[in-house]
Amino acid sequence: xxxxxQTPRNRITKTGKRIMLECSQTKGHDRMYWYRQDPGLGLxxxxxxxxxxxxxxxxxxxGYSVSRQAQAKFSLSLESAIPNQTALYFCATSFxxxxxxxxxxxxxxxxx
Amino acid sequence: AQSVTQPDIHITVSEGASLELRCNYSYGxxxxxxxxxxxxxxxxxxxxxxxxxxxxxxxxxxxEAEFKRSQSSFNLRKPSVHWSDAAEYFxxxxxNAGNNRKLIWGLGTSLAVNP
Numbered sequence: 001x002x003x004x005x006q007t008p009r010n011r012i013t014k015t016g017k018r019i020m021l022e023c024s025q026t027k028g029h030d031r032m033y034w035y036r037q038d039p040g041l042g043l044x045x046x047x048x049x050x051x052x053x054x055x056x057x058x059x060x061x062x063g064y065s066v067s068r069q070a071q072a073k074f075s076l077s078l079e080s081a082i083p084n085q086t087a088l089y090f091c092a093t094s095f096x097x098x099x100x101x102x103x104x105x106x107x108x109x110x111x112x
Numbered sequence: 113a114q115s116v117t118q119p120d121i122h123i124t125v126s127e128g129a130s131l132e133l134r135c136n137y138s139y140g141x142x143x144x145x146x147x148x149x150x151x152x153x154x155x156x157x158x159x160x161x162x163x164x165x166x167x168x169x170x171x172x173x174x175x176e177a178e179f180k181r182s183q184s185s186f187n188l189r190k191p192s193v194h195w196s197d198a199a200e201y202f203x204x205x206x207x208n209a210g211n212n213r214k215l216i217w218g219l220g221t222s223l224a225v226n227p
Contacts, residue, residue, distance in 0.1 A: 040219065041219065042218060042220055043156075043202070043217045045214075045215075090156070092156075099144050099213055100161060101148075101156070101215070102158075103156040103157070105153075
C-alpha cells in the first residue's frame with residue numbers, strides 16, 4: 001500500500017456540486033498539505049496542517065476548505081465547484097522540521 | 113522577492129546523453145534546496161536535497177546536483193540518461209517563514225528522451 005493515499009484518483013463533476021478529496025497516510029507524519037497543479041503554473045499550496053488542531057491557508061485557499069479528521073487524514077472540500085477548479089490535486093505529508101515532502105499519486109478533478 | 117526559476121520549460125535529450133537541468137533562486141540567505149521528479153500519472157518523488165555541507169549532493173536514480181552560492185543555482189545533472197528518466201522535474205527552495213520554512217516551487221522542466 002502507498003504511504004500517502006488519495007481518493008478518488010479521478011472525478012468528473014458539474015458546476016455547483018460539492019466535492020471532497022480525501023487523503024490518508026501511514027507515514028506517521030504530523031504535517032499534511034494540499035497542493036494544486038495546473039499546466040504552466042507549477043504547484044500551488046491550498047492549505048496545510050501542522051497537526052490536528054492547526055490548519056492554515058496557503059496561497060490559493062479561496063473556494064476550498066479542509067478538515068484534519070485525525071493525524072493520518074486530511075480532506076479537501078470544494079463547496080461549490082467551478083470549472084477553473086479543474087486541476088490535478090496532490091496531498092503531501094512531512095515530518096516537522098524535515099521539509100521533505102511525501103506525495104500522494106494525485107486526484108484529477110474535472111469540473112464541467 | 114523570493115522566487116525559483118527553471119529556465120527550460122522543455123528539454124529533449126537522446127538516451128545515453130548527459131543531462132543538466134537548471135535551477136536558479138532568489139533569496140537573501142542560504143535556502144534548503146530540493147529536486148523532485150514527477151513521472152507520468154504519478155506524484156512527486158524526492159530526488160535529492162541540500163541543507164548544508166558538501167555542495168555536491170548525490171540522489172537517487174544516478175542524479176546529482178551542485179549548489180553554487182555565487183550563482184544562486186542548484187543544477188541537476190545526470191551523466192547518462194535512460195528512457196525511464198522522461199518526466200517532469202521540479203526544483204524547490206525552502207525559505208524561512210516565521211518559525212517554519214515554506215517551499216517555493218519552480219514551474220518545472222519537462223524532459224523527453226529520444227531512443
